[in-house]
Amino acid sequence: MSAISLSVASLTFHVVSRPAAPEPNPQARSARSTRFLYDGPELLDASEGGEDLLGLCSDRCDWQELAKLLMPRFPGFPAMPPNGLSKQPITLDSADIGARSQVVIENIRGLIRVSLIEHSGDPVLSAGNLHRQRLQAERIETLCNAAHSAPYPIWQTDQDGKLRWSNAAYDQVKKACFKTSSVTPPLFDLQGNSPDATVRNRMSVTVNNGAEELWYDVTSVRGDDFTMHYAMDVNAVVQGQAAQKNFVQTLTKTFAQLSIGLAIFNRKRELALFNPALADLTGLPVSFLSNRPGLHSFFDRLRDNQTMPEPRDYTSWREKMDDLANAAADGRYLETWNLPSGLTYRVSGRPHPDGAVAFLFEDISAEISLTRRFRADLELNQSVIDHLDLAVAVFSASGQLYLCNELYREIWQTDPDRSCAEVSIRDSLDLWQQSCLPSDRWDDIARFVTSANPATDPGGVVQLSNGTRLNTRMMRIRGGASMVVFDFARPAKRRISLAKTT
Structure with a gap:
């Protein structure tokens, strides 16, 4: 069918x-x-x-x-x-x-x-x-139009390198290069380039009487009796590379002036960048650092130089080196090294682009020494006021309890240091009034502590619930702080047991 x-x-x-x-x-x-x-x-x-x-x-x-x-x-x-x-x-x-x-x-x-x-x-x-x-x-016709209208220079040369054909973009760039010249040499100097198949060169031309430089990646493709050339505009790439180079140079100069040691390890955990401060702080030779040591070798040399604390179990610590690098990559690595030499280093790890990690070595010996001295001074000052026969409470300009001595804690049965919350003048007045008979003196104390420019305090007396009389004085000290002093009225002075609330 x-x-x-x-x-x-x-x-x-x-x-x-x-x-x-x-x-x-x-x-x-x-x-x-x-x-x-x-x-x-x-x-x-x-x-x-x-x-x-x-x-x-x-x-x-x-x-x-x-x-x-x-x-x-x-x-x-x-x-x-x-x-x-x-x-x-x-x-x-x-x-x-x-x-x-x-x-x-x-x-x-x-x-x-x-x-x-x-x-x-x-x-x-x-x-x-x-x-x-x-x-x-x-x-x-379509191919001719595409080649002629291409935004990048395209041209053809014979076996002797003489120009046989060029598109509009080539003619435009050539015209900009040789505005005042009657003889126009080839736009790109490709003499000696006789590619067997395909060759790529990065070349530049100057236009506008040398005021501007244009960069191209020129690809030459060899035919039977001619060569086709294609020039791709790479100005943005070249400018970006130049900007990156300048940025790296700026960073290098900045790193060189830092007092903090910097060690950057690439994703292969090889030392890729360091600054002079690293060699100064660690005592490692520049020649060793320049040879791009690995992370393990780097810390091994620190241990040999006693520039890091001796681990209790170095073998297990070395096995955990990868965990240390991972912690640094996450920004979680932070340690304080107390060295045998008496110096103190703060070592931190920070993530870096492309899987790299950066270690920062900072000498905080002066900071630690200052902190210790400041703490010792505080402890000395606290010991001094604790031995006074006066109950002392110091309030900041904002009305918060800054410090008090041992006699104050015994009289008012309180220990502000054990409290996580701040104690204000209002909290202290409530505590005092609960342990004393009514008195207008508390209003005077509140006005003095909270006022910016209080009048001179003439002094006053308050009476505890058990009948013990306390002389009170107030005075303004440095920084807008106020000091409130409680003193046993004679002849009950030093009879601390009578001051306790029964």
């Missing part, structure tokens, strides 16, 4: 294609000889010129393959067979420059016939050959 259908379709194609008119002219024969008959997407038959044209197709010669052949010249050609094609044929004009061709799509007894009509005065060429020629010419 399929063979019979194919025979009928072929007969229909030829019968429909045979006109009753007299013998046509050669142009009409050319148009008639390039036809295709389709049943939906399937090709049923083709004329001699059509078969020649379909020779450009791949294995299949269905509607989609025909569309690929015709769409470059006929952009409106349908990608799929048109459904419900009426008796009125579809006529499409080509996008050629000059004499235009046509494609006619028509319904022939339920089948679709596609006719390619080439308007050419050459009676020898078939419509298929004309289509092939015009398609090739269009591709060549």
Whole structure:
């Protein structure tokens, strides 16, 4: 049955294609000889010129393959067979420059016939050959336009290096380079470059009378008897590299002036960067540091130089070196090293780009010494006021209890040092009033401590609940702080037991 259908379709194609008119002219024969008959997407038959044209197709010669052949010249050609094609044929004009061709799509007894009509005065060429020629010419024109309109210089030289062709971008750059010169040498000096296949060079040209330098990556591709050259604009890359170099130099100068030792290890845990302070603090030779030692070797030399505390178990500590690097990469490594020499180093690890880690070595010996001296002074001052026969409480300018002595804690049965919360003047007044009889003296104390410019305190007396009388005095000291003093009224002075609340 399929063979019979194919025979009928072929007969229909030829019968429909045979006109009753007299013998046509050669142009009409050319148009008639390039036809295709389709049943939906399937090709049923083709004329001699059509078969020649379909020779450009791949294995299949269905509607989609025909569309690929015709769409470059006929952009409106349908990608799929048109459904419900009426008796009125579809006529499409080509996008050629000059004499235009046509494609006619028509319904022939339920089948679709596609006719390619080439308007050419050459009676020898078939419509298929004309289509092939015009398609090739269009591709060549497209390539020429693409090369000529490219934003980067493209040019061709012969075997002697003489210029044979160049695009508009090349001519524009050359014009900017040699504005005042009547003799224009080659834009790029490629003498001696005879690449066997492909060679890439980074080159620069100066424009605007040497005021500006343009950088290009020139790729030369050797042909049979010519060489094609393609210049890619890399100004942004070169400027970025120059900026990066300047930035690195600036950082290097900055690092060189730091008093903190800096050691940066790359992702392979090799010492990639260090500053002079590192050699000064660790005592490691510059020659050793310049040889890019590994992380383990670096800390081994620190241990040998006694520039790090001796671990209790060095073997296990060395095995945990990777954990140390990981902690530094996360910014979690921070240790204080107390060295046998009496120096104290703060060593911290910080993450660095591209998987690197940075170790910072800071000599905090002076800071530690100052802290210890300051702590010793505080302890001495506290010991002095603890031995006084007076109960003393010092309040800051904001009204917070700054310090008190031992006698104050015994009288009022409180220890502010054990409390996490700050004790204010209001908290202290509440404590005092709970242990004493009512008195206007507490209002005087509150006004004195909270006032910016208090009047001179004449002194006063308060009485504990057990009847013990306390002399009170207030005075303003450095920094806007206030000192409140409680003193046993004679003859009860030094009788601390009587001051305790029963």
